[in-house]
Amino acid sequence: MSIITPCTQTYILKQLSPSDLPQIMALQKKVIDHLSPLNKNFIVPKTAEQFHQRMTQWGTMIGHAAQDGTLVSYGGIVFPTKSWPTADMLIKPQTLPCCPTLLSVIQNSVVDPDHRKKGLHGELIATREQLCKTQGRTHAMGEVAAANPASLKGFLKMGYHVTHASIDPDDGCLLLFVHKALDAAPSSLKPLTTLSLDPVKAFTTAKELFNKGHRGHALSRTDDKNGYVLHFCALDIK
Numbered sequence: 001m002s003i004i005t006p007c008t009q010t011y012i013l014k015q016l017s018p019s020d021l022p023q024i025m026a027l028q029k030k031v032i033d034h035l036s037p038l039n040k041n042f043i044v045p046k047t048a049e050q051f052h053q054r055m056t057q058w059g060t061m062i063g064h065a066a067q068d069g070t071l072v073s074y075g076g077i078v079f080p081t082k083s084w085p086t087a088d089m090l091i092k093p094q095t096l097p098c099c100p101t102l103l104s105v106i107q108n109s110v111v112d113p114d115h116r117k118k119g120l121h122g123e124l125i126a127t128r129e130q131l132c133k134t135q136g137r138t139h140a141m142g143e144v145a146a147a148n149p150a151s152l153k154g155f156l157k158m159g160y161h162v163t164h165a166s167i168d169p170d171d172g173c174l175l176l177f178v179h180k181a182l183d184a185a186p187s188s189l190k191p192l193t194t195l196s197l198d199p200v201k202a203f204t205t206a207k208e209l210f211n212k213g214h215r216g217h218a219l220s221r222t223d224d225k226n227g228y229v230l231h232f233c234a235l236d237i238k
Helices: 018-034 037-042 048-056 120-134 149-157 203-211
Strands: 012-015 059-065 073-078 103-111 139-145 161-167 174-181 189-197 215-221 228-235
Touching: 018 048, 018 059, 018 073, 018 103, 037 139, 048 059, 048 073, 059 120, 073 120, 103 120, 120 139, 120 149, 139 149, 149 161, 149 174, 149 215, 161 203, 189 203, 203 215
Parallel strands: 103 139
Antiparallel strands: 012 059, 059 073, 073 103, 139 174, 161 174, 161 215, 189 228, 215 228
């Protein structure tokens, strides 16, 4: 698969292979160790075998390397099948925006804490969207912890909308699901200016809004650490 030339010359964007697994594992540990105890469930640790499957059987992985060759980011993308429709996302198959063979799932967007705020997260998303298209996939989805506004904002800036919410039964993590149609113009949406809420503190209400067809389209940070409010919109059906 071809990889888009990165917009910055500071980093080398490349497709990852099994030979990169030691660096992937080391970066995963560094990022998890950097998380506060309350935010450890932002990332579900994966084994080297699981990463190997994602880059050789189920999809592919890309990442940025610094000039000295050190891996400073990685991101995976997997391609669902009829027998694996949600690609491990904790969402009901019947709520997917398309058939599984047209869907791609963006996973494991990780950036070294020392290399953040340099556009790497956005470039990981954009590059994987291009890879989706080469595989004939017309929709992309991702799963984000509701208490992780930095990651969520990255998706929203790239034109994704929050469409569903769920709770991880294993660790109780509140999850938001984002979606983007890759082969169409942006959906006709109208802002609901009076509908903005904290999707962590008001998770049940947010989930009910998603179930009614409302979408989260932007967020604003608050004074609280990691605090934010999600702004909702609705399909403009006339």
